[in-house]
Amino acid sequence: xxxxLIDEIERTYGELTGQLADSAVLADRARYASVARRHxxxxxxxDLVVRYREAAKAAREAEELxxxxxxxxxxxxxxxxxxxxSRRLLDELAEDIRAQxxxxxxxxxxxxxxxxxxxxxxxxxxxxxxxxxxxxTRYAQAKGFEVEVLSANENDxxxxxxxxxxxxxxxxxxxxxxxxxxxxxxxxxxTESTGRIHTSTATVAVLPxxxxxxxxxxxxxxxxxxxxxxxxGGQSVNTTDSAVRITHVPSGVSVSCQDxxxxxxxxxxxxxxxxxxxxxxxxxKQDEERGDARRSxxxxxxRSQKIRTYNFPQNRVSDHRVGVTSHRIAxxxxxxxxxxxxxxxAEDRRKQLAxxxxx
Numbered sequence: 001x002x003x004x005l006i007d008e009i010e011r012t013y014g015e016l017t018g019q020l021a022d023s024a025v026l027a028d029r030a031r032y033a034s035v036a037r038r039h040x041x042x043x044x045x046x047d048l049v050v051r052y053r054e055a056a057k058a059a060r061e062a063e064e065l066x067x068x069x070x071x072x073x074x075x076x077x078x079x080x081x082x083x084x085x086s087r088r089l090l091d092e093l094a095e096d097i098r099a100q101x102x103x104x105x106x107x108x109x110x111x112x113x114x115x116x117x118x119x120x121x122x123x124x125x126x127x128x129x130x131x132x133x134x135x136x137t138r139y140a141q142a143k144g145f146e147v148e149v150l151s152a153n154e155n156d157x158x159x160x161x162x163x164x165x166x167x168x169x170x171x172x173x174x175x176x177x178x179x180x181x182x183x184x185x186x187x188x189x190x191t192e193s194t195g196r197i198h199t200s201t202a203t204v205a206v207l208p209x210x211x212x213x214x215x216x217x218x219x220x221x222x223x224x225x226x227x228x229x230x231x232x233g234g235q236s237v238n239t240t241d242s243a244v245r246i247t248h249v250p251s252g253v254s255v256s257c258q259d260x261x262x263x264x265x266x267x268x269x270x271x272x273x274x275x276x277x278x279x280x281x282x283x284x285k286q287d288e289e290r291g292d293a294r295r296s297x298x299x300x301x302x303r304s305q306k307i308r309t310y311n312f313p314q315n316r317v318s319d320h321r322v323g324v325t326s327h328r329i330a331x332x333x334x335x336x337x338x339x340x341x342x343x344x345x346a347e348d349r350r351k352q353l354a355x356x357x358x359x
Contacts, residue, residue: 110208114179
């Protein structure tokens with residue numbers, strides 16, 4: 001089993017290395033970027049494979065020395081120690097290689113698009129959506145990622161009915177992929193005169209950003225509409241028709257962008273969001289066809305799943321998937337999410353390894 005896996009890793013790594021030196025790949029920026037990313041993602045696993053090969057060679061040499069005629073006792077003792085150490089290292093490396101190969105997500109190194117929508121709770125839900133936007137922005141920036149607002153539909157109190165962020169940087173999707181689902185907030189709204197606690201929700205979708213070579217969109221499949229941008233309360237915020245709505249007719253998926261004054265910029269942003277949504281739909285379809293175990297993993301991103309509760313009166317944030325609770329709600333809302341992300345990643349690995357063992 002491990003030998004076959006190692007052969008496959010070496011084969012794939014070799015092919016990717018060859019492609020990086022291929023003139024046809026070098027001439028295609030998008031293709032080169034995709035190959036380079038996959039090569040970098042496989043690097044750490046390939047490094048383990050190199051160490052495994054070296055340990056296997058050391059074990060073979062020790063075994064040969066043990067059966068060599070004329071070897072003195074001291075040399076045999078050293079060879080026996082080397083054999084024991086090499087075999088122990090082989091077992092450890094084999095486990096690490098299996099774990100990395102099983103838990104590797106091809107999207108981990110990608111940029112990510114985050115869509116946050118106010119759910120139940122009216123104005124309070126919009127305010128909460130704005131706070132989640134700030135939380136993810138702070139978290140991403142602390143990790144060294146770049147954050148850009150692609151589109152936003154604000155409400156009158158500074159929150160968002162919906163907002164779309166792009167987070168750029170190597171590993172952005174890996175850092176944020178467990179955040180998809182329903183987030184629930186419990187607190188007394190500032191507008192509540194009786195002091196009654198309200199429950200509101202916001203929905204988060206986390207989409208790996210797809211490249212053009214991964215999602216081919218035919219121009220004839222798109223319906224593009226141009227209109228005048230509107231702001232909170234419906235007032236006009238633009239004197240030109242620069243807002244863009246793009247509908248992918250075969251799937252019915254529609255995206256609107258109006259934040260930029262340039263019609264071309266809004267169109268480019270809408271296409272990036274559209275490409276990410278279509279990529280997500282295709283992945284979900286493939287998972288369903290394969291009966292993919294990812295559907296049962298903690299990072300499935302099901303938008304209807306209640307994943308976390310933010311209870312302000314109790315100073316508590318609870319993640320319902322892994323049973324992790326923090327009593328530092330102010331710090332969490334400022335982007336300190338590592339405690340949850342690390343627990344979710346560990347649980348994801350545990351479930352995948354368990355599923356592989358059962359299979």
